[in-house]
Amino acid sequence: MLGVRKLGPGMVVDGYRIEAHLHRGGMAALWKVTRDDLAAPAVMKTPALSDPSDPTGIVSFEVEQMIMPLLTGPHVPRYLAAGGFEEQPYIVMELLEGDSLRARFDQAPLPLDEVARIGSQVATALHALHHQRVIHFDLKPSNVMFRPGADGQPADAVLIDYGLARHERLPDLLAEEFRVPMGTGPYISPEQVLRQRNDPRSDLFSLGVLLYHLVTGQRPFGFPSSISGLRKRLWQAPVPPRRLRPEMAPWMQEVILRCLEVDAEQRYGSAAQLAFDLAHPEEVQLTERAERSKGTSWLDGLRMRWRAVLPEPAAHSVSSQLARAPIVMASVDVTQEHEALADAVRAMVRQAVQALPNARVACVTVLRTNRIGMDQTTDSEGRNLHVRRLIELQHWARPLQLPPGRVTFHVLESPDLAAALLQYATDNRVDQIVIGSRGPSAALKRYLGSVTTEVVARAECTVTVVRVG
Numbered sequence: 001m002l003g004v005r006k007l008g009p010g011m012v013v014d015g016y017r018i019e020a021h022l023h024r025g026g027m028a029a030l031w032k033v034t035r036d037d038l039a040a041p042a043v044m045k046t047p048a049l050s051d052p053s054d055p056t057g058i059v060s061f062e063v064e065q066m067i068m069p070l071l072t073g074p075h076v077p078r079y080l081a082a083g084g085f086e087e088q089p090y091i092v093m094e095l096l097e098g099d100s101l102r103a104r105f106d107q108a109p110l111p112l113d114e115v116a117r118i119g120s121q122v123a124t125a126l127h128a129l130h131h132q133r134v135i136h137f138d139l140k141p142s143n144v145m146f147r148p149g150a151d152g153q154p155a156d157a158v159l160i161d162y163g164l165a166r167h168e169r170l171p172d173l174l175a176e177e178f179r180v181p182m183g184t185g186p187y188i189s190p191e192q193v194l195r196q197r198n199d200p201r202s203d204l205f206s207l208g209v210l211l212y213h214l215v216t217g218q219r220p221f222g223f224p225s226s227i228s229g230l231r232k233r234l235w236q237a238p239v240p241p242r243r244l245r246p247e248m249a250p251w252m253q254e255v256i257l258r259c260l261e262v263d264a265e266q267r268y269g270s271a272a273q274l275a276f277d278l279a280h281p282e283e284v285q286l287t288e289r290a291e292r293s294k295g296t297s298w299l300d301g302l303r304m305r306w307r308a309v310l311p312e313p314a315a316h317s318v319s320s321q322l323a324r325a326p327i328v329m330a331s332v333d334v335t336q337e338h339e340a341l342a343d344a345v346r347a348m349v350r351q352a353v354q355a356l357p358n359a360r361v362a363c364v365t366v367l368r369t370n371r372i373g374m375d376q377t378t379d380s381e382g383r384n385l386h387v388r389r390l391i392e393l394q395h396w397a398r399p400l401q402l403p404p405g406r407v408t409f410h411v412l413e414s415p416d417l418a419a420a421l422l423q424y425a426t427d428n429r430v431d432q433i434v435i436g437s438r439g440p441s442a443a444l445k446r447y448l449g450s451v452t453t454e455v456v457a458r459a460e461c462t463v464t465v466v467r468v469g
Contacts, residue, residue: 007029007031007046007088008021009021013033013044013083013088013090014081014083014088014090015035015036016033016034016035016042016044016081016090016092017033017034017035018031018032018033018044019031019032019033019034019041020032022043024048025048026048026057027047027048027056027057027060027061027163028045028046028047028048028057028061028163029045029046029048030043030044030045031043031044031045031046032044032095033092038080040094040095041095042080042092042093042094042095043077043092043093043094043095043096044090044091044092045064045090045091045092045093046088046089046090047060047061047089055177056178058085059173059174059177059178060163060164060174061089061091061163062085062173063162063163063164063165063173063174064091064161064162064163064165065082065089065091066167066170066173067134067162067165067167067170068082068091068093068162069082070132070134070167071129071132071134071162072132073128073132074128074147074156074158075124075125075128075129075156075157075158075159076128076129076158076159076160077093077094077096077158077160078093078094079091079092079093080092080093080094096145096147096158096160098145098146098147098148099145099146100141100142100143100144100145101118101122101141101142101144101145101146101210102141102142104118104141104214105141105213105214108213108214108215108216108217109214109215109216109217109245110214110215112215112248112249112252114214115211115214115215115252116252116278116279116281117154117278118157118214119207119210119211119214119255119274119275119278120275120278120279121146121154121155121156121157122139122144122157122159122207122210123204123207123271123272123274123275123278124156124157124271124272124275124429125144125156125157125158125159126139126159126200126203126204126207126271127270127271127272127275127429129159129203130200130203130270130271130318130322131322133167133168133169133318133319134162134165134166134167134168134318135165135166135197135198135199135200135202135203135318136159136162136164136165136203136206137164137165137166137182137183137192137197137202137203138161138163138164138165138183138184138187138206139159139187139203139206139207139210140184140186140187140206140210141210142161143159143160143161144157144158144159144160144210145157145158145160146158164182164183166197166198168198168317168318168319172197174197175195175197180195180227181193181194181195181227181230182197185223185224185225185229185230186209186219186221186222186223186224187205187206187209187210188206188230189201189202189203189205189206189264190205190233190234190262190264191205191264193227193230193231193233193234194234198317198318199264199321200270200271200318200321200322201264201267201268201269201321202264203271204259204267204268204271204274205259205260205261205264205267207259207271207274208220208256208257208258208259208260208267209221209260211252211255211256211259212238212241212256212260215241215245215248215252215256216241216244216245217244218244220238220239220241220260221233221236221238233262234262235262237257237260237262238260239294240253240257240289240292240293240294241253241256241257242292242293243293243294249281250286250290250291251277251281251282251284251286251290252281253289253290253292254284254285254286254287254289254290255274255277255278255284257289257292258289259274268325269321269324269325269358269359269360270321270322270325270326270327270358272325272327272428272429272431273325273327273358273360275428275429276327276360276362276408276428276429279427279428280408280410283408283409285403285404285405287405323356324356324357324358324359325356325358325359325360326353326356326359326360326431326432327359327360327361327362327428327429327430327431327432328349328352328353328359328360328361328362328430328431328432328433328434329361329362329364329421329424329425329428329430329432329433329434330345330346330349330361330362330363330364330397330434331345331364331365331366331421331433331434331435331436331455332345332346332363332364332365332393332396332436333365333436334365334389334392334393334395334396338436340468341436341437341466341468342396342436344436344466344467344468345434345435345436345466346396346397346399346400347466348434348464348466349361349400349434350400352432352434352464353402353406359406360406360407360408361397361400361402361406361407361408362407362408362410362424362428362430363393363394363396363397363407363408363409363410364393364410364411364412364421364424365389365392365393365410365411365412366411366412366413366414366417366420366421367385367386367389367411367412367413367414368414368415368417369413369414369415370415386411386413389411390409390411393409393410393411394409397409410424412424417451418450418451418454418455418458421433421435421451421455422454422455422458422459425459425460425461426460430461431461431462432461432462432463432464433455433459433461433462433463433464434464434466435451435452435455435463435464435465435466436452436465436466436467436468437452437465437466437467452465
C-alpha cells in the first residue's frame with residue numbers, strides 16, 4: 001500500500017542501499033544511497049506522505065518524476081532512476097557535494113562583485129533550463145547548489161527540486177489539481193500569485209528577490225504566509241536597495257528593480273540578457289530605477305491594486321518568449337577597406353531584430369594584438385586604438401536606431417580573431433552571430449574568410465554569414 005514502507009539506513013530499494021538520511025523537508029526526504037554499479041554515492045528522494053488529506057506532496061513528486069529524466073547539462077542534477085507509487089516512489093540522482101546558496105544568505109549583505117558573480121551563474125543556469133522548455137517556479141537559496149568547475153573554471157550553478165516546475169510539452173498537474181498559488185512565499189512572482197504558469201520571466205523575478213537579499217540582507221517582500229500577503233507584491237514596490245545600502249552602485253539597483261517589475265514585459269526578456277548585464281555592468285542602461293529612493297506611493301499603489309484584480313492576459317510560452325528575446329552578436333570590421341561588408345552586416349542585423357522588441361544586439365569588433373612582443377596602442381595621430389574602435393563601432397550602429405538598452409559595444413583584443421569571437425559568444429550566451437565574408441581575394445580570405453569559416457564550424461549558436469563582392 002502507498003506510503004506504508006518506512007525507510008531507514010541499511011534498507012535496500014530496487015538495489016539501492018540507503019546509507020544515511022540527508023534531509024527532510026515539507027514535501028520530501030533525501031537519502032544517501034549506493035549501488036554496486038555506481039561509481040559514487042547518489043541521492044534518493046522520496047515523497048513525504050504523512051498527511052493523506054494533502055495531495056500536494058504526491059502531485060509535486062509526480063511532476064518531478066516526469067521532468068527530471070528530460071533534463072540534461074551541467075546546471076541540473078544527473079538523473080539516474082525512479083520508482084513508481086505502486087510500491088516505493090523515489091527518484092535517484094547524482095549527489096552534489098558542497099553547500100547550497102543558503103549558506104551565503106546567512107552572511108548577507110555580500111560584496112557587490114560576489115553578488116554579480118552569483119547572479120550571473122544562476123541566470124546562466126536558468127537560461128539553460130529555459131532552453132529545455134522548463135520553468136523552475138521555485139527558485140530559492142536552498143534550491144541552488146554549485147558544481148566545481150573543471151580545470152580551474154568558475155563553478156556551475158545547479159538548480160535542484162523540480163516539484164513545482166512546468167515543462168512546456170507536459171501536462172501541468174499542479175495547475176490542474178490546485179486553485180491556489182504554488183511557490184515559496186518570499187520568492188513567488190506576480191504571475192504565480194495570479195496562477196499563471198507559462199512565463200519563464202517568473203524565474204527572473206525570483207532571482208531578483210535573491211539578488212535583493214544578497215545585497216541588503218533583507219527580503220524585498222518579507223515572508224508572507226497568506227494569499228492576501230502574497231498579493232501585496234502586485235501593487236507595492238519594495239524599498240529600493242540603495243536606500244538600505246547607499247554605497248551600492250546605481251547599475252546594481254537598476255538590474256534588481258528591473259527583475260522585480262510587476263509587469264513581466266518590463267523585466268529582462270531572458271535570463272541570458274540578465275546574465276549579460278551582470279557580467280557587463282558598464283553596459284547597463286540606467287533609468288529612473290537606478291536613482292529611485294522610495295517605494296510605491298499610495299496613489300500609484302491604488303492604481304496598481306485596481307489593475308491587479310482584472311483578468312490578466314495569457315503569458316508567452318517558454319519557447320516563444322526566448323524567440324522574442326535573443327542576443328544577436330554583430331561581428332563588425334569597422335576599417336574603411338571593409339566598409340561595404342560592414343554595411344551588409346548592419347542590414348542583416350536590422351532584419352534580424354526589427355520584429356523582435358526584446359532582442360539585444362552586441363556589437364563586437366576585434367583589435368588584433370601580437371602574440372609576442374609589444375602591441376601598438378595608438379594610431380599615427382596618437383589616438384588610443386581601443387577607444388577609436390569603440391567610437392567607430394558606435395558610429396556603425398547608429399543607423400540601426402536601437403534604444404540604448406538594446407545595444408552594447410565591445411572591443412576585444414586578441415591575436416586570434418576567431419577564438420575571441422567564439423569565446424565572447426559562449427561567455428555571453430549569444431543566440432545568433434552575424435558575420436561578414438568577402439570573395440576569394442587572397443588577402444581578404446586570409447584576414448576574413450578563415451575567421452568566418454572557423455566561426456561557422458565551431459560556434460554553438462546560429463551563424464548568419466553575409467557576403468559581398
